[in-house]
Amino acid sequence: MAERLSDVEDRIDSVRQLSSVISAMRGIAAVRSREANARLAGIREYAETIGTAIAQALALYRAGGAEPAADRGEAGRLLILGLCAEQGFVGAFNTHVLDEVQALATSFGADRTDLLMVGSRGVAAARERGLEPVDCMAMAGHADQLAALANRLGDRLFARLQAGRVSRVVIVSARPDEAHAAPYSVVRQTLIPFDFDRFPPANLARPPLIHLPAAVLLARLTDEYVFAELCEALTLSYASENDARMRAMIAARENVARKLDELTATSRRLRQEQITEELIELSGAVRD
The missing domain is CATH 1.10.287 (Helix Hairpins)
Known part of the structure; x- marks a missing residue:
């Protein structure tokens, strides 16, 4: 006894x-989630500033009689950026993201889809489903590493675009549910083709001073805006991952x-x- x-x-x-x-x-998960959410205001303000500049550059570009490249519809290959968890103890977080990745790949055509994964746990889970990424990266371990990760991800993305390997890019990621009906929701966000119609027409009564041709300026601002979108998506995914771990x-x-x-x-x-x-x-x- x-x-x-x-x-x-x-x-x-x-x-x-x-x-x-x-x-x-x-x-630790609660602190990391708060740190990520604290960065969102700055990222969104940066994106808004770049968006205002794009609207002005777009007006100058159109004033010269040109139009941005049109959407080629379903032509070419699709690159899916799947943002998953780097570490474990996140419940069904990776499962929900990969369900959406698989549904998107099936609807577009698996033979015309490439997958770029972020998050080691997500990569392992994708391979268990028979999804083999063409490239993979580790998710940031701390909030202050997210901007550097967005830079590296952007470099790989633009390298594939410039090589003509893909014509469409969609991010599949989680973000905190603002309605609090669930810990997070999984969304699709189209990066490429770039949607210029989202920016309201700028008033050129007082046109800005520029030192670059309007086409070059517009291209560089577009790259900056895509970087801001990558930063926001990674930050929201990182916050959602830690919210899931906390729960x-x-x-x-x-x-x-x-x-x-x-x-x-x-x-x-x-x-x-x-x-x-x-x-x-x-x-x-x-x-x-």
Whole structure:
């Protein structure tokens, strides 16, 4: 009986240590989510500034009698940028993103689709489904690494575009659900072809001073805007990943708490049984 009680007490200690680890992981995920969300305002303000400049450059470009390249529809190959989790304990996060990736690839045509994955856990999960990425990258480990990751991702994306390997680019990623109906939602965002119609016409009553041809200026501003979109998508995905991890840790902590209650009750019962046996042995010795 004493050995069984000691085993239960050892398990209680182990469960308490596990609870401490879970609490620490939850705290780290919460901090990382807040850090990512704190960067969104700056990213969006940057994108808005570039968007205003694009509207002006577009007006100058059109004033010269030219129009941006038209959307080629479904022609060419599609490149899907799938943003998944780098680390584990995120529940069904990768599953939801890959479900959307697979649905998009099927609708466009798997033989005309390439996949570029971000997030080591997502890459492994994609390969289990038979999806082999043409390229893969690790997701940022900290919020201050997201801009550098967006730069590297943009370099690889533009290299494939310039080589003529793809004509359409769509990001599939998670972002926090603003309605709070769910921890996050998975969305599609078209990067290429670039949608110039999103920018309202600029007033050229006082045209801006420029030092580059309008076509070159428009191309460079478009590249900057795509970079801002990559930054935002990566930041939202990173925040969603950590939100999912935080919720997974909350659920794990609740399960650990229930297990600890069960073990504590078992320990008390065994201790009481041990005391009862000792009292019985003691009373028998007194009678003898």
